[in-house]
Amino acid sequence: xxxxxxxxxxxxxxxxxxxxxxxxxxxxxxxxxxxxxxxxxxxxxxxxxxxxxxxxxxxxxxxxxxxxxxxxxxxxxxxxxxxxxxxxxxxxxxxxxxxxxxxxxxxxxxxxx
Amino acid sequence: xxxxxxxxxxxxxxxxxxxxxxxxxxxxxxxxxxxxxxxxxxxxxxxxxxxxxxxxxxxxxxxxxxxxxxxxxxxxxxxxxxxxxxxxxxxxxxxxxxxxxxxxxxxxxxxxx
Numbered sequence: 001x002x003x004x005x006x007x008x009x010x011x012x013x014x015x016x017x018x019x020x021x022x023x024x025x026x027x028x029x030x031x032x033x034x035x036x037x038x039x040x041x042x043x044x045x046x047x048x049x050x051x052x053x054x055x056x057x058x059x060x061x062x063x064x065x066x067x068x069x070x071x072x073x074x075x076x077x078x079x080x081x082x083x084x085x086x087x088x089x090x091x092x093x094x095x096x097x098x099x100x101x102x103x104x105x106x107x108x109x110x111x112x113x
Numbered sequence: 114x115x116x117x118x119x120x121x122x123x124x125x126x127x128x129x130x131x132x133x134x135x136x137x138x139x140x141x142x143x144x145x146x147x148x149x150x151x152x153x154x155x156x157x158x159x160x161x162x163x164x165x166x167x168x169x170x171x172x173x174x175x176x177x178x179x180x181x182x183x184x185x186x187x188x189x190x191x192x193x194x195x196x197x198x199x200x201x202x203x204x205x206x207x208x209x210x211x212x213x214x215x216x217x218x219x220x221x222x223x224x225x226x
Binding site: 033043 | 219
């Protein structure tokens, strides 16, 4: 069974630039999550999708972050414009339903200079 | 507002001995708890979970204990092996209806050969 795929693995940008991350969850998983993990901290939920609908985006900085899951499968997370404090690992996870264990991708390491 | 806390940032244990990792939570509505292990440059991988209707769950060398009255859970690894060296995160969910997983800040375990 293929795992959660994420790209790119690494991204370096300057502040005020834009960046996009892509995630393809495990086949058949209805729930998809984007987490932000800042160095030394635990993963923090940014947004949770159930199929192509948003379940929770209470911690997503909506003035600069956006995410979509148009066909209920893969998803993109965008930051525009990026700030220095956005430097983090962005993890995508999926689960079969909303109350089951999460399977994580390898993450995208973002450095904002 | 840190609802899930791992107060020990690091732990060193001799190979073959027991490793005990602790996690405290504040939200009494949490009813499902998970432990994840994370190696450098990889996403977290699921280790073991426990529902609030149980106080213990075992899987091979890994046992999770839940003390609901103290709002405390612990992960025991016996015997510890060098390959167990990683960062361990506990996570909790429940009560909100959205099954949002809240992660702790992690404990870095180092198993000494």
